[in-house]
Amino acid sequence: MKKTAAFLTLGCKVNSYETEAIRGMFEAAGYEIVDFKELADVYVVNTCTVTNIADRKSRQMLHQARKRNPEAIIAAVGCYVQAKEEELLNDSSVDLVIGNNRKSEIVRLVEKYISDKNSYNMVVDIDEEKEYEDLHIISTMERTRAFIKIQDGCNRFCSYCIIPYVRGRVRSRDEEDILAEINKLAGMGYKEFVLTGIHISSYGTDGKIKKEDNDDMPLAKLIKAISVIPGVERIRLGSLEPRIITEAFVKEMAGVKQFCPHFHLSLQSGSDSVLMRMNRKYTAEEYEEKVRLIRKYFDIPAFTTDVIVGFPGETEEEFKETLDFVQRIGFSHIHVFKYSKREGTIAAKMPNQIPEAIKQQRSNELISVAKKMSMDYKALFLGRIEKILFEEEEEIDGVKYQIGHNERYVKFALKSDENLINRIVHVKTDILLTDDLLLCTMQQ
Known part of the structure; x- marks a missing residue:
């Protein structure tokens, strides 16, 4: 009888991609894949640590897997592992502890555990990692759209964010490797490809991508290379930082017929003073200038974003600046987050933490404004x-x-x-x- 393996992904699209790659490795090794809610010989939880709530959810899912089958091998992998190594090493629900940039070794470690019953700790000093981990997907759970991971790591160190500490520095994937994966998936019938990563605006900035003369836009170069692959009908980008939006970049994208004019431009706040405390490295005016630039080249482009309300010290005036700013931009969708303290970040130690009731009120108000903007944007397509x-x-x-x-x-x-x-x-x-x-x- 075949051994069985089950998988659970918590967190972002990068984690989803990595779980798909891990699932493919287990399939290639002869495992039968079953649902996480079923009995399995191996449970893999790809964890998240972006908030304290994500930490708690990661622990709960690991314990749930152990309860479902006390004899199973439980593997904790990913960001929560990277942040809480010692805690997991002492958790009786967990057999294998595998951090970031070591996920490609998971099948070998599971097989080794089966043979010698020794627990293994594969958590490295992520700050010292220089190479992109070699992971590939052979298929996805979606039938039309494939998410393609093009880089890992982040060098920005926003004051509220733990991710640079658990994902390490920027590491770009080789262009040839990306193109080969997309070529294969396009041949299988996938039509839309979404480029994702921890900080895709930094793709190629680590010096690992071969550059031609005067080539200072590695992401644009990659998109153009993808566009000539037979079967690729759409190319969509994940979250972008405003700094990558230059006239040269936008002009290049406008010339790629498969490029989708949907820009997820990370904002977080429309108040310059809050942006400074967040260490976001741009102003609201600079952000708005990028939006104007995109609208110069694209017909009714979609702008989506993330906004954090109730950041430490956020005054009513600063929140009002954000409300006014988002309405001036006219987003098609806003992901609204109430600020949540994250142990290990600068913001967690900042004074003037905002009470939960005020955060909830501001969240409700912004969600209401965002809903109206979304309806207004959809109305632009009536009759088209x-x-x-x-x-x-x-x-x-x-x-x-x-x-x-x-x-x-x-x-x-x-x-x-x-x-x-x-x-x-x-x-x-x-x-x-x-x-x-x-x-x-x-x-x-």
Whole structure:
């Protein structure tokens, strides 16, 4: 009988990519993959440590796996491991402790554990790691869109963020390796590729990417190289820092027909004084200038972002500056986060921590403003002809719809019994079906 393995991912899209790669390694080694809620011989929890809540969730999932099968091998991998090595080494629920930049060794370690029953600790000094870890995916759980990891690590050290301490410095993946992976996935039918990483704006800045004469835009060069791969219909970017948005970069992207004009530009605050305390290294005016630059080259581009409310010392006036700023930009979507203390960061030690009640009130107010902006942005597409990549079927009030997104990541619904999954179809937008969905009709 085949040995079984189950996987759980906590946290970001980078973790999701890495779990897919690990799953592929276990499949190649002859394991049968089962759901995490089922009995398995091996449980792998790819952990997260971005907040204290994420830490708690990581512990809970490891303990849950041990409870489900006391005889199983439990492997804790990833960011929480990197941050809490000693704690996990003393946790009886955990057999293998594997940090970042060592995930590619997991199958070997599991097999070694099976043979000698010794626990293993594979947590390295991540600050000393210089090379990108060799991980690849052979397929993904999604049917139309593939997330592609292009770099790891971050050098920015925002005052609220633990990630540079657990992911290490910027390490870029070889362009040839990225292109080979996308080429293979495109050949399998994937049409959209989302470039992701811990800080993709830093791709190539570590000096590991071969540069040609006058090539100071390695990310733009990579995107152009991806665009000529047969079968690639869309290229989308993960979160970007404002500094990468130069006229030269935006102009290059506007010339790539597969590039999706959906910009997730990390903001965090619209107040310069808060941005300074966050160590964000740009001002609200500089951010707004980047938005103006993008709008110069793209028709109704989508801007999405993250905003933290209740950062230490945030006054009512500073919060009002953020409210005014986001409305001036006109985001299509905002991820709103209430500031959460993260042990080990500078912000956790700052004075004037904001009470939870005030953070909740500011969060509610910003969410309300963000919802209106999102509705206003969707209204811009009424009556337009759009290209939709359909991704799933969904039944709403007893009616079957095909669901997908346009290039700007606006969600559409088409009433149809025909399975359109993984097809790109021209549609005309009719009305807003729900807060999240635009109803459309197919165009011939």
